[in-house]
Amino acid sequence: MDNLPRYRVIYEALRGDIASGRYAPGDALPSENELCDGYKVTRPTVRKALDMLAADGFIVRRQGRKSVVKGTPKGIGILSLSGTTSALGGTLRTPVIVKPEMRQWNDAFGFPLTEAERAAGCIYFERLRVLDGEPVLLDITMLPNIGIPRFAALNMEDSSLFDILRTRYQITVTGGEQQLFAIAADRHLREHLHVRQGHPVLQLNRRIETGRPDFCIYSRIFCVTGKYGLSGTF
Amino acid sequence: MDNLPRYRVIYEALRGDIASGRYAPGDALPSENELCDGYKVTRPTVRKALDMLAADGFIVRRQGRKSVVKGTPKGIGILSLSGTTSALGGTLRTPVIVKPEMRQWNDAFGFPLTEAERAAGCIYFERLRVLDGEPVLLDITMLPNIGIPRFAALNMEDSSLFDILRTRYQITVTGGEQQLFAIAADRHLREHLHVRQGHPVLQLNRRIETGRPDFCIYSRIFCVTGKYGLSGTF
DNA sequence: GGTAAAAATTTATATTTACAAGTTATTTAT
DNA sequence: ATAAATAACTTGTAAATATAAATTTTTACC
Numbered sequence: 137m138d139n140l141p142r143y144r145v146i147y148e149a150l151r152g153d154i155a156s157g158r159y160a161p162g163d164a165l166p167s168e169n170e171l172c173d174g175y176k177v178t179r180p181t182v183r184k185a186l187d188m189l190a191a192d193g194f195i196v197r198r199q200g201r202k203s204v205v206k207g208t209p210k211g212i213g214i215l216s217l218s219g220t221t222s223a224l225g226g227t228l229r230t231p232v233i234v235k236p237e238m239r240q241w242n243d244a245f246g247f248p249l250t251e252a253e254r255a256a257g258c259i260y261f262e263r264l265r266v267l268d269g270e271p272v273l274l275d276i277t278m279l280p281n282i283g284i285p286r287f288a289a290l291n292m293e294d295s296s297l298f299d300i301l302r303t304r305y306q307i308t309v310t311g312g313e314q315q316l317f318a319i320a321a322d323r324h325l326r327e328h329l330h331v332r333q334g335h336p337v338l339q340l341n342r343r344i345e346t347g348r349p350d351f352c353i354y355s356r357i358f359c360v361t362g363k364y365g366l367s368g369t370f
Numbered sequence: 371m372d373n374l375p376r377y378r379v380i381y382e383a384l385r386g387d388i389a390s391g392r393y394a395p396g397d398a399l400p401s402e403n404e405l406c407d408g409y410k411v412t413r414p415t416v417r418k419a420l421d422m423l424a425a426d427g428f429i430v431r432r433q434g435r436k437s438v439v440k441g442t443p444k445g446i447g448i449l450s451l452s453g454t455t456s457a458l459g460g461t462l463r464t465p466v467i468v469k470p471e472m473r474q475w476n477d478a479f480g481f482p483l484t485e486a487e488r489a490a491g492c493i494y495f496e497r498l499r500v501l502d503g504e505p506v507l508l509d510i511t512m513l514p515n516i517g518i519p520r521f522a523a524l525n526m527e528d529s530s531l532f533d534i535l536r537t538r539y540q541i542t543v544t545g546g547e548q549q550l551f552a553i554a555a556d557r558h559l560r561e562h563l564h565v566r567q568g569h570p571v572l573q574l575n576r577r578i579e580t581g582r583p584d585f586c587i588y589s590r591i592f593c594v595t596g597k598y599g600l601s602g603t604f
Numbered sequence: 605g606g607t608a609a610a611a612a613t614t615t616a617t618a619t620t621t622a623c624a625a626g627t628t629a630t631t632t633a634t
Numbered sequence: 635a636t637a638a639a640t641a642a643c644t645t646g647t648a649a650a651t652a653t654a655a656a657t658t659t660t661t662a663c664c
Contacts, residue, residue: 141616141617141618142617142618143617143618167643167644167645168644168645169643169644177618177619178618178619178620179619179620179645180414180617180618180619180620181617181618181619183645183646184617184618186645190544190545191425191545193545197645197646198583198626198627198645199625199626199627199644199645199646200625200626200627200628200643200644200645200646201626201627201628201644201645202644202645203645310424311424311425311427313601314601315599315600315601316550316572316574316593316595316599316600316601317572317595317599317600318552318553318570318571318572318593318594318595319552319570319595320570334568336552336553336554336570336571337552337570338550338551338552338572340550341599349432359550359552360552361550361551361552361553365549365550365551365575366549366550366551367547367548367549367550375646375647375648376647376648377647377648401613401614401615402614402615403613403614411648411649412648412649412650412651413615413649413650414647414648414649414650415647415648415649417615417616418647418648431615431616432615432656432657433614433615433616433655433656433657434613434614434615434616434655434656434657434658435614435615435656435657435658436613436614436615437615
């Protein structure tokens with residue numbers, strides 16, 4: 137667990153410091169040389185960690201200045217790579233409708249599966265996001281049952297799937313593919329999302345690639361975008 | 371124009387080779403050492419270029435193997451960072467509804483403007499995307515009038531805005547922020563996109579950050595996602 | 605011919621060093 | 635006191651080098 141590359145250790149540490157508020161939006165991070173001293177590494181190593189933070193949208197870099205922590209955008213943070221359940225005003229609950237369970241792969245939202253993924257079987261679960269008492273988002277997730285022991289036993293209520301995968305299993309998102317649709321709500325969606333029939337609903341299908349070969353996350357999201365848009369950084 | 375960093379030169383060259391088909395999807399790129407020899411640079415420089423290509427989703431890297439060119443996904447490539455007008459089956463026309471013109475900033479789709487951007491004034495244009503004779507996408511773009519001489523005179527019919535900015539003005543996309551909505555078509559959209567009133571339409575607002583300070587691209591897209599979803603890589 | 609071990613190749617990580625270029629703080633001259 | 639010049643600091647680029655880890659190719663053996 138501790139044989140992580142040094143730049144990953146630094147990345148996680150700084151990311152944690154930003155998430156915890158130790159470095160607030162607008163704050164400057166220590167200079168690269170100060171970070172080098174602190175973590176006992178050289179500049180290229182520190183810079184790699186900062187590259188990742190910048191790619192994830194946590195910091196802004198500009199030559200001559202120190203790196204500055206970015207403010208997170210308003211909205212329902214789903215589209216961003218880093219998978220931050222970004223801050224919005226009200227209270228957010230995430231009830232689990234279908235608990236994580238083993239299944240046969242049926243269809244991965246139209247995305248092709250590799251042989252290894254199909255052989256491994258599928259872990260399936262559904263969650264709802266309720267914002268200030270109003271259901272805004274229905275989330276169906278499928279992922280292959282490879283190298284994630286005891287995953288099904290984990291509590292998915294509060295924590296982000298991506299945080300769990302990254303910190304517990306060293307699985308990081310490297311990229312992916314997504315398709316967006318604006319559809320009219322059918323009976324099933326009406327039931328969960330409390331909208332009239334025919335109401336415009338956003339549908340997002342995603343195949344999310346990870347650093348681990350043959351390990352993709354397949355996700356379908358339905359979202360009501362009345363008050364808040366589905367937002368994110370990229 | 372040619373004082374580009376070496377890794378950017380290599381990135382552009384390889385990207386061009388992929389775009390032109392010299393390296394087809396599934397093909398392996400030359401090894402890092404071979405690229406070093408070819409471009410007379412050292413491995414960190416070549417690796418930086420490959421890092422960028424991988425981040426843009428053009429190649430897949432795996433330790434021990436050579437980098438392999440990815441296949442570009444089907445659909446209307448709009449969401450992706452790299453901004454490729456990716457291949458789809460039919461014919462795609464991009465008629466310009468409102469030619470690039472100078473304007474005062476009114477509202478940047480809800481995104482806040484910096485003082486420098488507001489002072490510079492706004493270049494505004496609207497384009498339609500017509501796929502096999504059917505209008506599927508209405509595209510409103512606004513960008514600050516700073517350091518892009520003769521931009522308004524350029525032909526936006528065929529080429530991608532991002533390709534123009536990158537190759538002509540060395541403006542690269544570094545990230546951004548986006549909000550998605552599913553809305554019901556109003557009269558204005560009905561007119562351009564040929565849909566019934568109330569038909570679900572996708573709305574995408576984006577603030578696209580570039581490597582140049584105080585230069586963001588503001589874009590609003592309306593899309594009919596009946597046949598094709600709005601798709602992209604990330 | 606097939607298999608397993610060994611070698612070669614290739615990417616990943618990390619250090620060290622150097623200089624360039626942009627920003628900020630300080631000093632100096634007016 | 636203000637403004638310009640200078641210095642100090644910070645990030646960007648790039649080389650040279652070394653070792654580790656994963657993959658592919660070759661070799662040796664049966």
